[in-house]
Amino acid sequence: MREREEHLFEALENLLRVKNECSSRILSECGLSDMTVKQIAYLKTIDEQGEVTFSRLAGITRNSKPTITEMVNKFVRMECVYREPCADDRRVMYIRLTEKGQRIAQAEHDALRRVIERMTETLDEREQELLIGLLKKLR
Amino acid sequence: MREREEHLFEALENLLRVKNECSSRILSECGLSDMTVKQIAYLKTIDEQGEVTFSRLAGITRNSKPTITEMVNKFVRMECVYREPCADDRRVMYIRLTEKGQRIAQAEHDALRRVIERMTETLDEREQELLIGLLKKLR
DNA sequence: CCCTGTTAGTTAGGTTTTACCTAATAATAA
DNA sequence: TTATTATTAGGTAAAACCTAACTAACAGGG
Numbered sequence: 001m002r003e004r005e006e007h008l009f010e011a012l013e014n015l016l017r018v019k020n021e022c023s024s025r026i027l028s029e030c031g032l033s034d035m036t037v038k039q040i041a042y043l044k045t046i047d048e049q050g051e052v053t054f055s056r057l058a059g060i061t062r063n064s065k066p067t068i069t070e071m072v073n074k075f076v077r078m079e080c081v082y083r084e085p086c087a088d089d090r091r092v093m094y095i096r097l098t099e100k101g102q103r104i105a106q107a108e109h110d111a112l113r114r115v116i117e118r119m120t121e122t123l124d125e126r127e128q129e130l131l132i133g134l135l136k137k138l139r
Numbered sequence: 140m141r142e143r144e145e146h147l148f149e150a151l152e153n154l155l156r157v158k159n160e161c162s163s164r165i166l167s168e169c170g171l172s173d174m175t176v177k178q179i180a181y182l183k184t185i186d187e188q189g190e191v192t193f194s195r196l197a198g199i200t201r202n203s204k205p206t207i208t209e210m211v212n213k214f215v216r217m218e219c220v221y222r223e224p225c226a227d228d229r230r231v232m233y234i235r236l237t238e239k240g241q242r243i244a245q246a247e248h249d250a251l252r253r254v255i256e257r258m259t260e261t262l263d264e265r266e267q268e269l270l271i272g273l274l275k276k277l278r
Numbered sequence: 279c280c281c282t283g284t285t286a287g288t289t290a291g292g293t294t295t296t297a298c299c300t301a302a303t304a305a306t307a308a
Numbered sequence: 309t310t311a312t313t314a315t316t317a318g319g320t321a322a323a324a325c326c327t328a329a330c331t332a333a334c335a336g337g338g
Binding site: 192193194204205207208228229230231232 | 312313314315316317
Binding site: 175177202203205206209210228229230231 | 300307
């Protein structure tokens with residue numbers, strides 16, 4: 001009981017450590033180790049929304065348009081984002097993620113991918129199925 | 140192969156979601172949902188160090204002493220921390236965590252504990268041993 | 279085709295909050 | 309006396325917002 005819980009704790013802690021190492025490595029590879037949680041959340045929103053204009057992002061994030069302009073300018077300086085003019089309406093600009101911006105927006109996701117890569121390297125097929133079965137039980 | 144990786148992904152994502160729900164619930168139970176990453180890190184430092192004075196914390200965190208005074212005052216207002224005068228030397232003050240402060244400093248840890256609680260509820264002994272064995276393989 | 283009104287994003291010029299700092303001060307210890 | 313602990317006073321710089329005013333571009337009616 002108590003001892004087994006301790007082992008479970010260590011095993012899970014190890015798993016999380018591996019994942020966190022991966023995601024913070026991604027950030028530092030981008031040279032942006034001190035990004036705030038908020039900034040990452042904005043990049044994720046841009047990533048998820050696809051075609052986002054300034055007005056749209058202002059609406060979604062409940063900020064004024066000047067705030068968005070400022071934010072985008074900062075992200076442009078960080079090379080996470082660029083403006084793409086809309087072909088149909090020359091007033092509107094799309095906010096697009098650069099490769100760097102995408103890597104940051106998807107850092108969590110990618111970190112999990114890397115953990116899985118390691119798993120598929122260290123566990124055989126039967127073991128993988130077993131692990132999936134066990135984790136699926138948790139709801 | 141591909142499909143199994145997908146299942147692994149879903150299973151792990153679920154695990155992380157459960158853990159994150161737990162830790163953010165702890166924060167909101169304390170009525171401090173908008174704490175910054177930095178603030179939580181400071182509380183963790185205080186928690187880990189045990190007997191911390193103002194000068195000591197200034198040294199550890201490489202801030203000036205007035206900055207620490209200010210930070211502690213804010214934490215006192217948030218009811219995360221209190222001052223305890225040192226009996227031997229009446230110039231020095233220990234910075235101590237309140238119950239609330241401890242809960243926040245240990246939120247991650249507790250979240251993992253709660254996940255394990257669920258595991259011990261849903262998995263039998265054999266399954267738990269199995270899971271430990273599989274996760275231990277990952278280094 | 280022009281005029282008018284509307285919309286998209288930008289600029290200018292704030293405010294407020296946060297997170298730090300130095301210098302000076304009071305209380306206490308050695 | 310001198311050194312050390314924490315505090316106070318007062319200040320800076322950056323972050324993260326805002327409103328109001330502006331420019332360029334579209335859209336519809338006369």
